[in-house]
Amino acid sequence: EVQLVESGGGLVKPGGSLRLSCAASGFTFSSYSMNWVRQAPGKGLEWVSSISSSSSYIYYADSVKGRFTISRDNAKNSLYLQMNSLRAEDTAVYYCARGKSGSYGYWGQGTLVTVSS
Amino acid sequence: QSALTQPASVSGSPGQSITISCTGTSSDVGSYNLVSWYQQHPGKAPKLMIYEGSKRPSGVSNRFSGSKSGNTASLTISGLQAEDEADYYCCSYAGSSPLFGGGTKLTVL
Numbered sequence: 001e002v003q004l005v006e007s008g009g010g011l012v013k014p015g016g017s018l019r020l021s022c023a024a025s026g027f028t029f030s031s032y033s034m035n036w037v038r039q040a041p042g043k044g045l046e047w048v049s050s051i052s053s054s055s056s057y058i059y060y061a062d063s064v065k066g067r068f069t070i071s072r073d074n075a076k077n078s079l080y081l082q083m084n085s086l087r088a089e090d091t092a093v094y095y096c097a098r099g100k101s102g103s104y105g106y107w108g109q110g111t112l113v114t115v116s117s
Numbered sequence: 118q119s120a121l122t123q124p125a126s127v128s129g130s131p132g133q134s135i136t137i138s139c140t141g142t143s144s145d146v147g148s149y150n151l152v153s154w155y156q157q158h159p160g161k162a163p164k165l166m167i168y169e170g171s172k173r174p175s176g177v178s179n180r181f182s183g184s185k186s187g188n189t190a191s192l193t194i195s196g197l198q199a200e201d202e203a204d205y206y207c208c209s210y211a212g213s214s215p216l217f218g219g220g221t222k223l224t225v226l
Contacts, residue, residue, distance in 0.1 A: 037163075044120070044220040045155070045163065045206050050213075059213040095162060102208040102215030103153045105174055107162040 002026040002106045004096045009111030016086050016115070022079040022096030022108055030054075030074035033100040036081050038092035039110075046092075049081065050100065064090075086115045121146065121207055121218035128224040134195040137221045139207030140188060147188040151210035154183055154192045157220075158203045166205075167192060199225050 008020040022034070036048040049070040050059045058070055069082040079096055093112050097104035122140040129135040139152065146152055150170045155163035165174050167183035170190065180195045190209070194201055202225040207218040 045157075045208070045217045047208075047215045047217060050215075061214060099165075101149075101151050101210040103151065103165065103168040104155075104163075105165050105168070107164075109162055 002098070004098065004106055004108035006094065006096050006108045006111035009094065009113045011114045011116065012086055013117050014087060014115055017082070017084045018086065018113060020081040020083065020094055020096075020111060020113070022081075024077045024079065024096075024098070027098070029072075029077040032098050033057075034072060034079045035097045035099065035104060036070060036079075037095045037097050037104070037107075038090075038113075039095070040089075040092040043092075047102075048094070051079070052100075083113070086113075088115050091115045121209060121216055123205075123207060123218040123221045125219070126222045126224065128226055129194075129197045130226045131197050131199065133197050134193060135197060135223065136194075137192045137205055137207075137223070139190040139192070139209075139218050141190075141209050141211075141216065142188055145188075145209040145211035145216050146185065146190050149210045150185065152183065152185060152190040153208045154181075154190075155206045155208065156201075156203045157206065163206065194223070197225055201225055 003025045005023045035050045051070045067085045071080045093110040095110045096108040098106040154167040157163045171183040
């Protein structure tokens with residue numbers, strides 16, 4: 001059974017940093033592109049970043065470019081999102097999702113990031 | 118890039134059919150046959166219902182179908198059931214950055 005479990009969310013002050021993790025199991029992690037998608041409270045879904053299976057291709061939404069860094073460790077079956085210079089508008093549930101080109105067949109349960117002073 | 122345009126809400130009675138539209142541009146929906154649809158119940162993660170415009174993942178009811186015409190994609194749900202009440206989001210590949218719609222709240226009357 002495919003499982004994606006996010007962790008690392010919490011309350012952080014504006015300008016602060018946070019690192020999210022996503023532990024994958026039940027599939028060959030190294031064969032799949034992975035993504036972060038977020039959802040602000042009461043709002044819609046927003047794609048944040050994608051990374052190809054071997055980390056050769058990495059993409060970011062304009063809203064996070066230069067502040068967030070996606071990475072993966074295929075040996076540890078883990079996906080990461082390093083978030084720096086956090087802003088109030090980054091407050092959201094962050095989901096880890098497997099897939100590519102906008103088609104995400106598996107999602108984690110999400111981890112809440114709250115940016116507030 | 119702006120989000121894809123979806124109606125804020127749609128409603129239907131049990132057994133009826135409804136269609137949710139998703140309008141983009143020639144740079145996203147119109148250029149790629151890579152539109153996906155997601156169902157999200159409150160407090161839950163999104164669930165993939167349609168991918169590549171009209172394909173259903175294993176386990177998704179055949180009451181859900183997808184189509185596209187020009188820059189507009191559509192999700193049709195036939196034989197509405199109470200459990201279909203949820204938020205629905207479209208998503209289109211748009212080069213390196215996928216684009217989501219604003220979401221549509223489906224109410225089953």
